[in-house]
Structure formats: structure tokens, C-alpha cells
Amino acid sequence: MRKIVLLVTAPLLYVAISVNAVQAAQWLGPQQGKEHIFRQADLESLLADNPLGANENIRAVPLYRSERSSNVLVQIRDREPLHLHADSDITVFMLRGEGDMRIGKEALPVKAGSVIHIPRGAVHAYINRGPEPAAALVVYSPAPGPKDRIPVEDKP
Numbered sequence: 001m002r003k004i005v006l007l008v009t010a011p012l013l014y015v016a017i018s019v020n021a022v023q024a025a026q027w028l029g030p031q032q033g034k035e036h037i038f039r040q041a042d043l044e045s046l047l048a049d050n051p052l053g054a055n056e057n058i059r060a061v062p063l064y065r066s067e068r069s070s071n072v073l074v075q076i077r078d079r080e081p082l083h084l085h086a087d088s089d090i091t092v093f094m095l096r097g098e099g100d101m102r103i104g105k106e107a108l109p110v111k112a113g114s115v116i117h118i119p120r121g122a123v124h125a126y127i128n129r130g131p132e133p134a135a136a137l138v139v140y141s142p143a144p145g146p147k148d149r150i151p152v153e154d155k156p
Contacts, residue, residue, distance in 0.1 A: 025095055027137065029064045029071060043073065043095055043137065052077055052133050063137075070143040075135045079127040085120050087148040088140040092116040092126075097134025100127045123152050 025043040030036070041063070050061045052075050063071040070088075082102070092101070098111040103124045110116060110126075118124050128134045140148075 025137075027063055027071070027073075032062075032064055035066070043135075046073055047075065047095075047135055050075075065143050068142050070140040072138045072140070073135065074138050075133045076126055076128050077133045080125050082123060082125045082152045082154050084123050084150050084152055085118075085140070085144060085148050086150055087120065088142060088144045089120050090118045091139045091141070092118070093137040093139075095135045095137060097128060097130045097132060099129040099134055101125075102127060 027041045027043055027046070028038060031039050046061060046063075050059060050073070052059050057077045058080055059075045061073040063073055065071070076097075076099075079099075092115070094110055094112050094114040094116070096112045098109070100107040101110045101114075101116050101124065102108075103118060103122055107127070108116075126134065126136075
């Protein structure tokens with residue numbers, strides 16, 4: 001009987017730990033212009049300090065940028081337009097929300113805790129399926145140039 005209780009309890013404990021880990025996410029990185037001084041920021045506080053406006057669909061909050069990479073906190077209320085990145089590979093760390101990450105013609109379900117890597121040149125877009133805005137930490141590598149984001153027409 002004791003083994004059954006442990007088997008049932010262990011997965012429940014794992015879920016509780018996973019949920020709290022996402023909610024307590026921290027960003028640790030250098031200060032812009034003072035690369036030798038690091039700062040720690042609670043991502044939930046950064047989101048609360050930079051909310052989407054009532055009529056705003058997407059908000060991007062830069063955290064750090066160098067020639068080699070760029071870190072941006074992104075919120076999406078509904079969806080982003082289909083596009084590709086000409087200069088950068090991107091890695092998306094979903095912090096909150098749930099939806100579909102469209103890559104090419106395929107739509108893949110993602111949620112808080114998902115990590116998505118999108119190579120440069122891959123056509124993609126995020127579609128929010130939850131009731132609240134989704135939020136993600138996006139890492140661009142290398143940092144995007146001024147013509148990195150290229151809109152793509154959605155063809156059936």
C-alpha cells in the first residue's frame with residue numbers, strides 16, 4: 001500500500017514544483033551599458049511593471065542587447081503576424097499562457113514551461129488560445145539587425 005501512495009504522490013509533487021518554478025522565474029543578466037554589473041529581476045514583476053495597454057496586442061520589453069544576442073520579454077494578447085527572422089535564430093521560453101506556435105504550415109500547442117527554438121528563416125507566428133495575454137522570454141542570437149523581422153503573406 002505504501003508504494004501506491006508514493007507513486008500517486010510523486011507526480012502530484014512534481015506538478016506543484018513545476019508550476020511554482022515558472023511563476024518564480026528570475027532573469028539574471030548584465031546591465032545595458034555596464035556589462036560588468038549584473039542585475040537580477042523577477043520576470044513577474046517586470047511583466048506587472050510593463051502591462052499591455054487596453055488596445056495593445058504585442059509589447060516587447062528589451063532586457064539586454066549586445067552584438068551576440070538580445071533578450072526581450074514579450075507579451076501577446078491575441079496573435080502575432082506571420083513572419084521570419086533574416087538575421088537571428090530565436091529561442092522562446094514560455095512564461096505564461098497557452099496557444100499554438102505556427103512554424104511553416106504546422107501549428108504546435110505550447111504552454112507555460114515550453115521552450116521553442118526557431119531557426120532563422122523559418123516562417124512562424126504565435127497564436128494565443130488562453131483568456132489572458134501570453135508572456136515569453138525571447139533570446140535572439142545573434143542580436144537582430146534593423147531589417148531582421150520580415151512579414152510573410154499567409155497563403156492557404
